[in-house]
Structures are given as structure tokens and as C-alpha cells.
Amino acid sequence: MAAASCLLTEDQFLCSICLDVFTDPVTLPCGHNFCRNCITQHWDINVPCQCPNCKRFFNMRPELRVNTFISEMAAQFRQSAQQKASSSSSEQQAAKPGEVPCDVCTGTKLKALKSCLVCLTSYCETHLEPHLTVSGLKRHQLIDPVENLEDRMCTKHDKLLELFCKTDQTCVCMLCSVLDHKTHDVVPLEEKYEGERTELEKTEDETQQMTQKRRLKIQEIKRSVELSEEVADREIAEGVQVFTAVKESVERSQAEFIKTIKEQQRTTEKQAEDFIKELEQEISELEKRSSEVEQLSHSEGYFHLIRKLFSHSFYFHTAPPTKDLTEVSIRPPSYAGSVMRALNQLEEMLSEQIKKLLEAQLKKVQQYAVDVTLDPDIVHLRPTQSNDACRCVLSEQGFTSGRFYFEVQVKKWVRWTVGVTRESSMKRQITLSPNNGYWTVCFTRRGECYAPTDQSVRLSLKSKPKKVGVFVNYKEGLVSFYDVDTATLIYSFTGCSFTGKLYPFFSPCPNNGVKIHTTEMGCVLQ
Known part of the structure; x- marks a missing residue:
């Protein structure tokens, strides 16, 4: 019996109706074998009686008797398959939470290897073997294991959802594409999947890049x-x-x-x-x-x-x-002026220390000195706080970040304005103020110094500056002006909001319309 079974193929032990190993196999007059229940249910549905394989008609339903030989061979094959499955299951892994289990396994569910879209069943490696060897099962469509295969079937036509309707953004079957969606843009589901996967990969790359940028920013x-x-x-x-x-x-x-x-x-x-x-x-x-x-x-x-x-x-x-x-008399000493003399000495000493501190602070900002060229061809008309016509000059270089410092010789000018401005602010005639893109200090003919704002701030100076240093911290929104010779702070604009390029700016107001040359301006820019 064992030797004979080795000569038989696995196809000979499978019922062509249930595609499983024979259970109570019966033989029809035409010689074909089926499970008793399978052929009985088949004939109960289909009239007249006909062999499912050779299509031979029978006038009367044949009497069904169990084929003992086939039954014994099938039982032996089933036992052999179970032993093989048991041996194989010890090597395979049981399905873990989140993994698709085999629908055929009894007891411990093994991890499914594939899912069949025809059988709507998921198989482990052992139970998948018939789909890899039986000719009829080889034509079935296998996919990576998924749960709820019933969801892959069209509820209306009971066909596989293998197409995608772009118009309605839904999955459809072949019948849907020629009936309900015949005028719609329909593509194979695999094509849609590939396109979406490409987009998802692109999105994932972009997300990773954005994440990386934010990590770098952190x-x-x-x-x-x-x-x-x-x-x-x-x-x-x-x-x-x-x-x-x-x-x-x-x-x-x-x-x-x-x-x-x-x-x-x-x-x-x-x-x-x-x-x-x-x-x-x-x-x-x-x-x-x-x-x-x-x-x-x-x-x-x-x-x-x-x-x-x-x-x-x-x-x-x-x-x-x-x-x-x-x-003979004792007169208490006069202490009048003692405190004042002590305070004056202290003031002189503190003034000296403050001067050293200011010099140190000035040296700190001077380390950000930049080479700036004031282009004599970039000359603009602009209004001042008075009605005088005034001409201005910008540097060729603009700055959009970081810190920079420059100095301007102003001792030869009776009136002057120095600072920084946005390039866009020079395109039109406007009043000096930070709101209009000007961060400057001005010195008037009367010897007054002020910072032009919406409400101009008058500045108290001990002497007229000969050289003015300008320090800008773009990120912190800071513009500070220094008297370089005395190392004193003239004024600071704080909390500024800069956009676009900032340009060093100078105007020897008024100049009677004479074109300004760099050498005439006496600009010393370190």
C-alpha cells in the first residue's frame, strides 16, 4: 500500500469540487471520483445530473458507493500530509499579534505566507503547497497575506476589486468598470497602488527631510x-x-x-x-x-x-x-566740602573706569567691522525733517543677517545723518523713522543731535562727534551709534524688525544738489 501510494500524485487525492483531500470518496459510472457531500450538493443545485469533470449526463442519479481503495489511499495521504504539516509547523512561526494567521490551521495558527483572492483564504507554507503544485490551483491569484479578504470582493457583483476609479476615488471590479463606471477614468489597482506608493515614498522623504531640518534647528x-x-x-x-x-x-x-x-x-x-x-x-x-x-x-x-x-x-x-x-580756645575743624571733595575724586575715578569699560565695549563691536564701499553713483533724493532738499548715498553692499560695524568721518560736515536703511525705502521720498525703514542719528547746524522716530528723541552730547561708529545686530534687531573718539554710546534702536537687505547710509545735508564722492564724504569704513 505504501509503495503504491508513492506512485500516485497529489492531484489524485484531491476532490475537483472542494479542492481538498477526499472525504468519503465515491466513484461515478464515468470513473471520476468526488467527495460524497461535494457531488451530492452539486447535483442538488445543478439539474440534470452531470459529471463535473467529463460533463457526462446521467438520466438517473447514480447510486453512490464509497470507493474503499481511494478512501484508504486518501486517508493515508491525509495522515502523511498532517505529519508533514506537523513537522513543518515546528519550523514555522506561530502568528504574532498584528500578523495574518493561516485560515486552515487548527489549534495553533501559523503565520500566513500568502492569501488567495479566489479562495478568499490565507495559507501558511504547508497549506499553501496545493496552490503551488495543483494545476487548477496554480491559476489562482496569490498576494501577500492580508486580513478580511472579503473586503476585496465587490459586494454588488461578487467579483474581485482589481480596478480603481479615479473619478469616484473608489475600488471597483471588472463589471463595475463596464457598467456603473464605464465613462469614468479607471486604472488597474496595481497601477494606482504604485502611484500612491511613489507619492507616499515622496511624502515620507519630505517628512524625513522636514524632521531632519527640525532636528538640526533644535x-x-x-x-x-x-x-x-x-x-x-x-x-x-x-x-x-x-x-x-x-x-x-x-x-x-x-x-x-x-x-x-x-x-x-x-x-x-x-x-x-x-x-x-x-x-x-x-x-x-x-x-x-x-x-x-x-x-x-x-x-x-x-x-x-x-x-x-x-x-x-x-x-x-x-x-x-x-x-x-x-x-586759649579749641575750634572744631571745618569739614565743609570734605564730602564733596571725596565725591569729586570718586567721580573722577569712576569716570576713568567707565571710560575703560566703554572702550572695551566699543572694541567688542569693532571686531565685526566690515569693508564697505559707498558708491558715488548710488545717489538719491530724499526729504528730511526740514524742507531742504537733501541727497544721500548708500553702500554697494547690503546685509541680511549677522552683525556688522562701520565708521564714518563726520567732522568736516556741519550737518549730517548716518545710519542704515532698507533699499526699498530709498525708492520714494519719505520722512526719516524706523517705521519707514530708516535707523539713523542726525546732527543739526545748531549743534543739536537727535534720533529721528515718530517722536524724535533729542540726544545730549558732551561734544560734537568727529567719527561715528554704527553697529548692527540683524537677528536681535539692534542698531547702536558710538562716538568713536570718546568711546561713548550715542543712541541705540532696540527691538527692531528687519526685513530684506540693510545698507549703510550717509547724508551730508544739505549739499545743494552737488554729487557726493566717496573721498569728499571722508568715510573711514573698517
């Missing part, structure tokens, strides 16, 4: 915070150093002031002690003389008194030397 922000922290720590250290020096200077001035006052007080006390000591000595002499006079005044008889007086004539008739009490 790193950039973190690095900026680190740099900011370093700058802040450095500034704090420098500031603490400066204020510590100022504090020490104040404490030294205070100590010196207290020392001076106390020394003056000690001098006064010493003078008073000397006076008191001399006066106490005189009092002692005077008390001694008074005692002797009292003794003489008590002598008995005039004879004895006269004799004693004359024997002591020198002593009684010459008074001991004493100070003129009108010249």
Missing part, C-alpha cells in the same frame, strides 16, 4: 542657547569685575574719607590735651601761691607780717607766668 537653537549662556557668563564675569572694582573704589574712598576726618579729630584732641596740660600746671602754681598767701595773712601782729612780706618780696610782687586765656 541643535542650532540648543547651540545658540549654549553660546548665549557662554556670552552671558562672560558678560556677568566682566560686569562683576567692573562693579567689584567700583565697589572697592567706593570703599577705598569711604575709608580715605573717614581716615581724613578722624586724623583731623585726633589733631584737635591733641591740641586740646596740650592746652589742658599747660592750664593744669598753671593752676597748680596758682594754688601753691594762694596757700602761702593764706598762711601770711594769719601771722600774729603787724611786725611779723611786715617782716615776712619783705623777706618774700620777690615772690609776692611778681606773679608766675600764665597764658592769655583769650588766646
